[in-house]
Amino acid sequence: MTWPYKDLIAIYDLKREDISTILEMASSFKEISKRDIKKVPTLRGKTVVLLFYEPSTRTRLSFELAAKRLSADTTALSASGSSFTKGETIMDAAHNVMAMAPDCIVVRYPYAGIPSKMAQLLPCSVINAGDGYHEHPTQALLDMFTMKERFGSLEGLKVAIVGDIMHSRVARSNVYGLRKMGAQVVLVAPRTLLPPGVDTWGVDVSAELDPVMPDCDVIMMLRVQKERLSRQFFSGDREYSIFYGLNRARVEMMKPDAIIMHPGPMNRGVEITCDAAESARSMILDQVENGVAIRMTLLYLSLGGSVNVD
């Protein structure tokens, strides 16, 4: 069976079976990174271009390593070192990159919709590495993979996502994915950081963090995105950290086997304290490790690999 999609733009567009396939295949790709020689010839001769129009450490490095471990050739372009600063539009840039015949473009863009547009217009595969506050599908997949590794299944799992839901592509992708996989989601945030229409998302909403803590298997903290918070959404870091920050007292309220996740980069002392981030429950570095496996899986599938679930 071949993978039916040229592109990966949004978890919203995937079916439950698609997500299951990706999560199952990721285990075998994860194993490659544990070898002494971390390279397989699967994508030899393929070219992957990373177009990053917004700062990124983890995602970009993770995609680059994923492509290299599959023997694809990679090259990365960021906004600051490209013609973007000379006024070239992203779509012009995309067409120019396309003229050099890449097999896959991985794109991150500060506003929603550009990966969809590129996927529509370009013949190569397009993978969304985060667009505005629309979606960040590979992050949600690696998060779900991390939860599945820990708990065996996502069905019936209780996941709290805490913080700036309104401006979070990570929250959106996770909500869609977790709901499709049968997990229960509760969003915890002040009213100002909840998106309009959240009542249509099929999730619970809580203004308070404490009552949610003893109930959940996963506590996912979101970064306070200072660069997106153009207006006053809350009074400041002090009050935010008291009401919505993860600290030792709250960690102690968690179920015995519950875990802490964070997509990074962390604002230590704002949404998460150092001891919470470094506690034994923290899966933050597992998430990063799993990111490479998930991205290997998606590059492999998008570039014509067959779906091999055994």
Add this chain to the structure above:
Amino acid sequence: MWIRGGLVLDPANNVQEKADLCIKDGRISGVYPGGSEKSDEPSINASGLWVLPGLIDMHVHLRDPGFEYKEDIASGSMAAAAGGVTTLACMANTDPVNDNPSVTNYILEKARQVSKVRILPVGAVTKGLKGKELAEMGLMKKAGIVAVSDDGNPIEDSSLLRMAMEYAATFGLRVISHCQDRSMCASGVMNEGALSSLLGLPGIPQVCEDIMVARDILVSQYTGIPIHITHISTKGGIDIIRQAKQRGVKVTCDVTPHHLLLTEEKVRSYDTNAKMYPPLRSEADRKALLEALKGSLIDCIATDHAPHARDEKALDFDTAPFGMIGLQTLLPSIMKIHLEYGIDFMKLLACVTAHPAGILGIEGGDLQVGSRADITLFDPEAKWTFTEQDVKSRSINSAFLGQEFTGRVVQTFLQGKTVYSAT
């Protein structure tokens, strides 16, 4: 010259009958219901066609001077003529802004040289559209403006709005108000709701329009001076206008064809041609607008024709400019509303002829003896699809591209002279 055998529709005089029109010296010299004697003068056979007063579009952006790469007076007037629009009011947000009589004179002089249709400039309310100091309304009125508006830059300062209305009234001008509380939708690009959250686009809540509609109406009520609210888009705004009209406040309003026919669903594909201000709203808002139109609460239909270059609309949705073109799809849209929602065509026609003429205080929009011979011949049966090739504007940014329409403009006359012919 004669136009014979067509169905004459003239809402100003409640006329809806087959008649021959005789035109002399740019004016209608005779209306002959049931036909007339043969004569040697040239004659146009309009049988099977509707003979309409040339349309009046009271909200157009011609982009001239300053943004001629988007549109200019010549290209905009060609689009108007092709749409059966013989009179248009052009907004002041040009570069330089039409806030003084020299710019007004430039527009009118260029229109005299190149325009296919009658162009009536709208002056700015404030200098540079900055919302600080009143513009030279009196001198612009002398030069030829028909109204004042800071369209695109809503007046935030309520005291200034009051002064502007009183000062404009001094010169017999009406303020056309673009209602938007910008502090409430600073970065918004589409209607706020579940869909904006799904798409990850910042929202513009309905309430940011309603607040300003309410404020403008209260200032109008307090001063007793009429105000015109342009491109109303929300159910809430409609409710406020309904109550105000019931109390006798002298408020008038217009709606665009795109807010009557399209909803925020059009944004789902991130099509920047569907990005406009006010944004395409929900189905509930659209239904309320149609109801209000049916109930004669809405006075006019105006296009907010807003050309933008292809490369500007090729940007991402957040960054691309607001607006779509509309002159050529105005009449076909009205026909669509008539056919799909059963709203009386004469009522709709009045919204683009007699009513805007009354609000702007201008001649035109009717077909009686002595009227300007500004006439549109319309084939009510023609089925066609609006494509890029049809566009006469310099810019092609329309959310109606690909839309099927029934009814098409066949020929347009300005003061008895043909300014557009489909064949």
